Amino acid sequence: MSTLRDELEGLYAEYVDCLDGGELERWPEFFTDPCLYKIIPRDNFERGLPLAMMLCESKGMLQDRVEVLRGASVYAPRALRHLVSALRIDSQGPHVAETARSGPSGMIRVHANYAVFQTQVDEPTQVFNVGRYLDQIVREDGHLKFREKLCVFDSVLVPGSLIYPL
Amino acid sequence: MSTLRDELEGLYAEYVDCLDGGELERWPEFFTDPCLYKIIPRDNFERGLPLAMMLCESKGMLQDRVEVLRGASVYAPRALRHLVSALRIDSQGPHVAETARSGPSGMIRVHANYAVFQTQVDEPTQVFNVGRYLDQIVREDGHLKFREKLCVFDSVLVPGSLIYPL
């Protein structure tokens, strides 16, 4: 037996485990096709400015992004670690929650806070990026998938290396 | 279907979303009236010293605090982000848990760890305040509310700007 919250907590756990484990090739599998994936500074988001650090609208674009990252030799020697907390789940009442459980038409909105820590070789662990996930999740063939995932991060200052998925 | 833990996780998610979103006017609604809200350094708490950084004993006092914050022009340009983790739920057994679900008489104790990150304009995100919530929660008109919320923070050093609710 598990609740909708249990399932969603499980989804986020798998998602961040995939990223922290460096299994980027599996990352696009967490999304529907088409989808919307966006990393955007809070300031731009709140002012409605379109400028995003990363913007993908399909699985193919997500896969392209992975290839670019794999090719960027500058990237390797560091570890990322995500914490996710405070999931606000809006499945528009029990009715839609049931729909979400039984068919592809139901949609679940989840807002959550995240913090990502970065550890580079011979350096102490640092706070890398902190912000909020604004997600839309649907059930596809029995699996919960992100139809939309916005990563709205708090800093205006953009770390030079922020090309990695959050 | 949801469990008591699901409900409590949802309560904390809404609470920190309210604070991180800057919707201070909604903040007092998370409390009963009267209530006890206190921000206190761990050292004082453990020695039984009464000195607190913030102390409110009613909704009116919480609202006053919000007005003071709104008037403090020094405050605006920064983002706060809460993570909450490790909820210890003590509803004194299944019987009281049921009471808590069905009537106002039941009381639920929750202990949790929190970390708050602060991002100021043109600065990297920093750890702002870390500590423990020691809460008493009751059900009022079907909604879980804080009857008591102690924020016991770990640092002795007090950040100059710690006038914001935690």
Add this chain to the structure above:
Amino acid sequence: MSTLRDELEGLYAEYVDCLDGGELERWPEFFTDPCLYKIIPRDNFERGLPLAMMLCESKGMLQDRVEVLRGASVYAPRALRHLVSALRIDSQGPHVAETARSGPSGMIRVHANYAVFQTQVDEPTQVFNVGRYLDQIVREDGHLKFREKLCVFDSVLVPGSLIYPL
């Protein structure tokens, strides 16, 4: 009513509350006897190197470690605070989950991310240690216990004071 995830979240909450509260004497009670407790840098773990910062294979060894810590007067004046997030629960399907609920033979694997913050007197709170728990949990006399707990931390750089359980 509670789900397996609820129970596990409760276990981790009690575990970190024990450590953060400094109740080290209770710490060995979270483990089976024999057990495996290990703190190991990620780099060593991934290369299969045996070198660990701490290694205990029984309750007695855990208790010894507590006595050593109690004797280390260098240790006292600081606070630790754990956040645990993203629990991946693998109970090998509902069948084994049920076994885990009803008897000692079932085993539950949990992977989770953790972040530990340290606050020393007159210093701001800092990120102390970040990493991953790789745990095996069994039910013993109705209580969930760690049969194996690996704390794989991200930094190669080892803080001088990392002799405290994670």
